[in-house]
């Protein structure tokens with residue numbers, strides 16, 4: 001089913017809206033109930049950053065044997 005993503009221009013809140021018909025009027029923002037929303041082409045607001053969690057694998061270079 002066609003689910004479009006919208007972004008509110010007032011509060012920049014992204015939300016998905018199920019559009020049943022092609023001439024469906026633009027929904028309102030569920031956050032601030034503003035009608036000034038913009039339709040997004042793709043899921044650009046799903047993940048703001050793709051930074052992997054954890055920074056393991058780093059070893060300090062000062063690991064020299066003593067003695």
Ligand SMILES: [Zn+2]
Pocket residue numbers: 008009010011012013029030031032033034
């Ligand atoms: Zn809003």
